Amino acid sequence: MTSSAQIEKRIVLRNYGKIDPNSIDDYVKAGGYSALKRAVTQMQPAEIIKTVKDSGLRGRGGAGFPTGLKWEFAAKAQGSPKYIICNADEGEPGTYKDRLILEGDPHSVIEGMAIAARAIGASKGFFYIRGEYVKPIEMVKKAIEQARAAGFLGKRIAGSDFEFDIEVRSGAGAYVCGEETALMESIEGKRGESRVKPPYPTDEGLWGKPTVINNVETLANIAPIIENGAEWFRAIGTPKCTGTKVFTLSGDVVNKGAFEVPMGTTLRTLVFELGGGIPNGKEFLMAQVGGSAGGCLPASLLDVRLDLESLREVDGSLGSGALLIVDDSRSVLDVVRSCMKFFEHESCGKCTLCREGTARLARLVDKIAEGQANTEDLKLLERLSRIMERTCLCGLGQAAPKPILTTLKYFKDEYLIRVSDQATPKGA
Amino acid sequence: MSAVQLKPEPEVALATVTIDGQKVTVEEGTTILEAAKRVGITIPTLCYHPDLPPQGICRVCVVEIEGSFLLQAACTYPVRDGMVVKTNSPLVREARRMAVELMLARGDHNCPTCSRNQKCELQKLAESLGIRENRFEVVRVPQPKDTSSPSIVRDPEKCILCRRCVAVCQEVQTAGVLFPTGRGVHTEIAPPLGRDLAEVACVNCGQCILACPVGAIYEKDDTDKVWEALADPTKHVIVQTAPAVRVSLGEELGMPTGSITTGKLVSALRRMGFDKVFDTDFTADLTIIEEGHELLHRLKTGGTLPMVTSCSPGWIKFIEHNFPELLDHLSTCKSPQQMFGALAKTYYAKKTGIDPKDIFSVSIMPCTAKKFECTREEMRASEYQDVDVVLTTRELGRMIREMGLDFPSLPDSEYDDPFGISTGAGVIFGATGGVMEAALRTVYEVVTGKELPSLDFHPVRGLEGIKEAEVDLDGTKVKVAVAHGLSNARALMERVKKGDSGYHFIEVMCCPGGCIGGGGQPIPTTLETRRKRVESIYQADKELPLRKSHDNPAIKKLYEDFLKEPLGEMSHELLHTHYVRRPLV
């Protein structure tokens, strides 16, 4: 058995637990802000963008859009000023990687934002942190002040004529604000409802200006990429999905916690090597990968590689990197019910399919779980799920049916035994 | 495959797209919905309204785009060159139906008792999409109707959250009342703080009613009160009809948009049993005399300028809430409806010897705000409520249908004396710019003593939001402005507030297009129907023998017999009013 140290590869968690996160000096001593210095004094914006593009870095918020390309769109977009937003509205159940990064190494994200700003030509950035994250909000605010005092934010950064500053905005309890357009609405002081796309944020984002929105983990990768080069980064992970990913293990697993591993590490490695397997002598039933909007994968898929492409092949998604492990003493449908209740509560209510659809999914799953449903209900559940994933206005509604669709695929019997009069409900 | 080629403008980037196998070349950025129209495909919509920004939220207009997993809303999605679109694939049909079924499965969608039965966009969609059963169980969370307003009823259980009313209330009218509250399935479009409409700055304009695709918001129905009065032998029931009703009632009763039906309207009201049928145009002429003299008085004596018209009750309530510091700018003239109401229970009562308590005064208006206006405390000059009931064009239409009158085939008849004689100046009150034009026709001749070379003041006509003109009154230049729709009125008032607008006289009409676009008018009322009704108004003006208020012989007689002089003591008592400051919530 390999040791955790051999499996783990720390880039975004490079300083986690090693430095005092409240000390900018510690961060600088660990090599911090040298990438920013290089980016503003020795690199042209196009060169920064090229490096990030070449690194193959893709967004860590869930959608996996190539970061360099996003920056390039914004850099080329007409309109001024331009904005860079750090999406720290980490609300995906089972995910707390962003909190760890912000609490363990806030400067790494600030540095990434400043480099992004330099690349796209932004002078203003926003840190949007969910309101529940009281401690990270305070730490980030403090870190920004330190960076300003040290000349890494504000006017004439690192002695250059590059100017950039960051403002912290906090959410107020709305999961949907993790969706980038809803997040911008929220920063603008509005109801956090998703916008239709196009226009895309890189063309018309915050206050209608070109805007890049990057996840905390994405931004924490930037300084190391600038420091070590694109080739170094590309060598980690899979060819299409480079670098590392932080996975957060929760549920029925011995070692709960966050693990940063190369993209493409298998689910089995995470659960049984890093996670130490299933406690209390139980068996692995399934893993929900990517959060509440993630797919539920059975034991037969333990060898699936955790990267964007491999997960898509099995109808799953990488999402935020949450791994909720469920043992065989529990019911698959119970987990699905909890997810559907969540989406019903968190739908913004703007588009019909999501507003009404999430509520209907929740009712239908309840009905099935309680043994009150017939085959028509099951059929409707499946059709509604299929339509929602293609028709809802934003990612929330599109992803909400995922737990249903994957459990219908991998645990169909769990549904079938509960509908009609085919069997008495298990454990009811 | 047929190709529809449009003549391209030289500089505009073009995109050729294929929609259901039809190739069409359009300007880049055109929405799929628009492009589809060009090849004769009407994609079903619901939250889309031709006069409002597209939203893409009801998901009824979704289409398939080749190469894209996601379906996209045709009303917002722009075409790209080479795009291949399917508007009628099995997936699209299923998604559309699903969206409509989901809407139908929440709340009260009991069509036969709905105010919008047979005029409901959701009902039509369900029909055209072939929805014969709903796979979802109907969920009803009983919510009370808001009947607090004398003008508007809100029924949250019928609301499908399309937000068209929000765009109208917030952007077009800037009344700022209706807004989404709550989240998810608990979202409700409502006034703030859980309050009723009567407790907030709703101006009763009813534009939300015109925007609503379903029956979630509608006029307070007062038809029963009128039926009751008509059946009461002790009541002398009189009726006045507003200028804009004559060009829209026909539309409500199945005739083409813009049909001028003055004579049929009079016949219908008589057949319904009204004792006298009068014309609000008469008191529109009277308003011009009073308001014209008020303007001249202000110009002469250094009174508050610009003077702003006061005949639109939605506008009055708006300024009371939003610009209370500008109330002195308002003309003190009552609206034609209320001038009529005051005279009916005084002058007319005296003249006919009927006790005013036995007079039941009804008015037919294109307007929901008039329902509020007649209940204002200030509107009891006769010591009774001067106007007892206001019916909208739609309500009168319903009564005529209920009675079974074949409206299009009714003969023409004439209004009764003494309030039946009117001029073209009174008629054009119904369109934006009309009051201004009518006033200028009179003021010019009063001041200069000369005949106007042309009666048509074109700069104040038309549907541009804010119009300006300058009139030379024998050396005195009078600068005027006209605004319709309250967002335009707001913009104008901001300039007045700054003090450098330079205007002497401003006409404001609450509703886009003026009264012909009022909140009580037939549904649909769109930019297109507003335009047609405006044309008819000017046509009606042109066809009248008298076109200047001061030429109205009945008005002259009224002054001789009763009022004595414009702005005189009697006028002050009956025809002028004051305003109140209202809080802004």
Add this chain to the structure above:
Amino acid sequence: MGCCKEAPALSAEVDRQLDEVVGKHKDQPGALLEILHEVQRIFGYLSDDVLIAVSKKLGIRTSEAYGVATFYSLLSTKPKGKNIIRVCVSGPCHVMGSDTILQSIEDELQIGVGETTSDGLFTLETTSCLGVCSDAPAMMINDKVYGNLTKEKVRMILRSYAEVKEASVS
């Protein structure tokens, strides 16, 4: 009739506090959410009068402020207890038994979700993920997060809050 309710005048002190909060953010576009956060921190919830006053000071419509205030779970337009308990009911906590935790709080405080104890000390709510999933099940009381909850632990925590009140009373 038909006239709307006049807003009762706020006390000079409340008005001053609101001015201070709004003034602090006056150069910040779109700061409504930040302002509502801060105002709620001062007054415990967003009352009608406060929302009307804040809207006026910001030059926005009350309908907009109310629409925003009712959208976000952490904002409240209704008065709440002194301590707000938010029990996480998201996937990982659900799997680790948040239902039992919720039940034990309901039993201990004799209130249901969304309710406030009669002494005004606690309001019980559920919340989506608090981001402490390795310590599931978890809850938050005011700004403090508690993890690895058991029935016993919950009882102790709740009592510690109740005792703070008693101590301050005596």
